Amino acid sequence: xSCNCQCSTEKENDPRFQELDEIIEKYKNQAGSxxxxxxxxxxxxxxxxxxxxxxxxxxxKLPLSEVYGVVSFYSLFTTVPRGKYVxxxxxxxxCYVQGSRKIMDNxxxxxxxxxxxxxxxxxxxxxxxxxxxxxxxxxVLTVNEKVHGRLKEDDxxxxxxxxxxxxxxxxx
Amino acid sequence: MISLDELKALRDKSKAEISIREKGHLxxxxxxxxxxxxxxxxxxxxxxxxxxxxxxxxxxxxxxLNIDKEVKVVETGCFGFCSxxxxxxxxxxxxxxxxxxxxxxxxIAEEHLLKGNIVTRLLYSEPGTDKKVSDFExxxxxxxxxxxxxxxxxxxxxxxxxxxxxxxxxFALAKVLKEMTQEQLIExxxxxGLRGRGGGGFPAGLKWQFAHKTPxxxxxxxxxxxxxxxxxFMDRSVLEGDPHSIIEAMxxxxxxxxxxxxxxxxxAEYPIAVHRLEVAIGQARExxxxxxxxxxxxxxxxxDIRLGAGAFVCGExxxxxxxxxxxxGEPRPRPPFPAVEGLWRKPTLLNNVETYANVPAIIxxxxxxxxxxxxxxxxxxxxxxxxxxxxxxxxIEVPMGTPLRTIIYDIGGGIPNGKKFKAAQTGGPSxxxxxxxxxxxxxxxxxxxxxxxxMGSGGLIVMDETDCMVDIAKFFxxxxxxxxxxxxxxxxxxxxxxxxxxxxITKGKGTPDDITQLxxxxxxxxxxxxxxxxQTAPNPVLSTLKYFRDEYEAHINEKRCPAGVCQELLNFSxxxxxxxxxxxxxxxxxxxxxSGVVKEPYVIDSEKCIKCGAxxxxxKFGAIVKE
Numbered sequence: 046x047s048c049n050c051q052c053s054t055e056k057e058n059d060p061r062f063q064e065l066d067e068i069i070e071k072y073k074n075q076a077g078s079x080x081x082x083x084x085x086x087x088x089x090x091x092x093x094x095x096x097x098x099x100x101x102x103x104x105x106k107l108p109l110s111e112v113y114g115v116v117s118f119y120s121l122f123t124t125v126p127r128g129k130y131v132x133x134x135x136x137x138x139x140c141y142v143q144g145s146r147k148i149m150d151n152x153x154x155x156x157x158x159x160x161x162x163x164x165x166x167x168x169x170x171x172x173x174x175x176x177x178x179x180x181x182x183x184x185v186l187t188v189n190e191k192v193h194g195r196l197k198e199d200d201x202x203x204x205x206x207x208x209x210x211x212x213x214x215x216x217x
Numbered sequence: 218m219i220s221l222d223e224l225k226a227l228r229d230k231s232k233a234e235i236s237i238r239e240k241g242h243l244x245x246x247x248x249x250x251x252x253x254x255x256x257x258x259x260x261x262x263x264x265x266x267x268x269x270x271x272x273x274x275x276x277x278x279x280x281x282l283n284i285d286k287e288v289k290v291v292e293t294g295c296f297g298f299c300s301x302x303x304x305x306x307x308x309x310x311x312x313x314x315x316x317x318x319x320x321x322x323x324x325i326a327e328e329h330l331l332k333g334n335i336v337t338r339l340l341y342s343e344p345g346t347d348k349k350v351s352d353f354e355x356x357x358x359x360x361x362x363x364x365x366x367x368x369x370x371x372x373x374x375x376x377x378x379x380x381x382x383x384x385x386x387x388f389a390l391a392k393v394l395k396e397m398t399q400e401q402l403i404e405x406x407x408x409x410g411l412r413g414r415g416g417g418g419f420p421a422g423l424k425w426q427f428a429h430k431t432p433x434x435x436x437x438x439x440x441x442x443x444x445x446x447x448x449x450f451m452d453r454s455v456l457e458g459d460p461h462s463i464i465e466a467m468x469x470x471x472x473x474x475x476x477x478x479x480x481x482x483x484x485a486e487y488p489i490a491v492h493r494l495e496v497a498i499g500q501a502r503e504x505x506x507x508x509x510x511x512x513x514x515x516x517x518x519x520x521d522i523r524l525g526a527g528a529f530v531c532g533e534x535x536x537x538x539x540x541x542x543x544x545x546g547e548p549r550p551r552p553p554f555p556a557v558e559g560l561w562r563k564p565t566l567l568n569n570v571e572t573y574a575n576v577p578a579i580i581x582x583x584x585x586x587x588x589x590x591x592x593x594x595x596x597x598x599x600x601x602x603x604x605x606x607x608x609x610x611x612x613i614e615v616p617m618g619t620p621l622r623t624i625i626y627d628i629g630g631g632i633p634n635g636k637k638f639k640a641a642q643t644g645g646p647s648x649x650x651x652x653x654x655x656x657x658x659x660x661x662x663x664x665x666x667x668x669x670x671x672m673g674s675g676g677l678i679v680m681d682e683t684d685c686m687v688d689i690a691k692f693f694x695x696x697x698x699x700x701x702x703x704x705x706x707x708x709x710x711x712x713x714x715x716x717x718x719x720x721x722i723t724k725g726k727g728t729p730d731d732i733t734q735l736x737x738x739x740x741x742x743x744x745x746x747x748x749x750x751x752q753t754a755p756n757p758v759l760s761t762l763k764y765f766r767d768e769y770e771a772h773i774n775e776k777r778c779p780a781g782v783c784q785e786l787l788n789f790s791x792x793x794x795x796x797x798x799x800x801x802x803x804x805x806x807x808x809x810x811x812s813g814v815v816k817e818p819y820v821i822d823s824e825k826c827i828k829c830g831a832x833x834x835x836x837k838f839g840a841i842v843k844e
Binding site: 076077078079080081083084111114115118119120121122136137138139141142143174175176177178179180181182183185190192194 | 261262264265266298299300301302444445446447448449450453485486487488523524525526527528529540541542543544545546561602604605606610611642645676678680684689692693696702
């Protein structure tokens, strides 16, 4: 099960890799199991760094190149850690005609991030997504699971401070 | 395993329980059950606007008032009127409450549910009038619709199979298994005239026939729920509101082609729909409606869910199948078509969610009934996601052939803020637009193709005079460019070059031969791309060039954006007569482009101006204009 590099004992003691073992075990005999395993693995690790990808490749008996090929093809898979709060601005057509671009521009400015980037403190990640289907509330953005709709440009600083406040209260 | 008799008994029992939600039901006529049902929309739209908080608050209030044994709270799928969420409907009256906040719950519980007085302030009023409408069936948004695919959405609790069965759920499956041969079933579907609702419009019955006729001991039934068009959420609402209809239809399809295994490929971005499907599949298995020997007929069928991972191209059928197999979702050339060689090279029947949703209704009510709705070549109804610059945003279902005008003005309630209707965009990034002068077009597959657009999956985005059509074309091309999988060069490179030209035009650097170049490239990409994504990607450009060529020309020749969208082509100026010389604009200008003397008209130096629009927003006198 374990690889030959020095990290093996580290992985054996890491509960996340134990969980990954269970996931691989559950799926390894199913056809087309790579994508479901990657979804679950990202749920456990938060992202899919190279060591996780090679672990999965070994577990499913696939070349690492194939695992990486799939990870890099699908936009929901990420190889870099994401912030605690992921601001995902809907860039679907309905939101676009209702001004989502300005919301995005303001977020870029306020957070000092480009799309796909994360703040140095690991708190915020900025993303754009294609239609969350809440077109009735356009323009919308989601922060993790929560949808914020009917946004105006100047709602952006308020939203950011809302989550900063949440963080401060949470750490107390 | 459930028998047909047991299913009938269960239907009758469940029907009695929910008959309170039927029109004409008399209050208090069935005292064995709750005296009132409150339906709370728990679709993605309404939960985004806190409908679950409303539901929780309502339950607490009912307990507090000690009427929780008399009034039942039911979570349903989408009612369709998403811009008014959260939505509540109280039965037996059928009272429609909209934009309900958690703070309103106490009043609804005390006044309506306890005392029987309707809370007028939370009722809907038709746009432009103050008239409050209580009964939701008489609201224009609903009264012009005909619901077939959405028949149960908003009416039942999607997480209770009993409520689906109460509406004759799984009786179509029983009927085909017990009374029809595979050939009769396929014949019935062909006769109905049902065409694929995912966009292409291929006759569903023919597709089923191909998959049936291809020999093979293992075959697959697949549902395409990878709804990727931005601004389209029809499939999601069906899955969230009526998941069993898809399960039943896929089992029927399994019987038709001789398959025992189905897959639903759904976007991971739809967590609620995925959850409801999982619950529904579990219940169907529990009742023996999926699994071995269904209804004792010897027919076996089971279903699994496969999650997408954020690749638009996977909505294309061959890419979707490749993705289920666990690979990069790249399309493959057709033929062979999936009906011959599909999932794991086995014959595969692949239909879209909405196509399947129609199937049980066709079986129960008959092909003739279905074919009596719609136009000559497009039968039945179509679900549209109405969004953009329109008053009533939401999900609607209308007979094929309904004029665009009815959709926009009668159902959609017209354009907000007194603006003028400019165009409706159908078919998402693969489609095109219908300009204002063609508003009386009757919407069906063939009319839309003739206009240079397409039905697509059913997104219908309304644009007004403040939307720039060149910018919209650029928006769609940015989308397809980013989502191009890169396998074939016409799509990978061609869309990129087209996008560069559009960017040039919107930045005021366009040259007169750009339009010809765009047209040549568009034709090449359309004719030589491998899959539907590339073959249709140029459509938004071709369609806007066809109807709004003058806007392209204004951008190129006059360096002017008539709709005032393309920032680098804007020109801000101050109307001297309106300016009071308050100096606010000069203070907010980030580049010091505005100067003047207090109490005298100010001026903008267009050389320095970066066109950010900050001055215009701050001017209290409306003295600053952009053109």
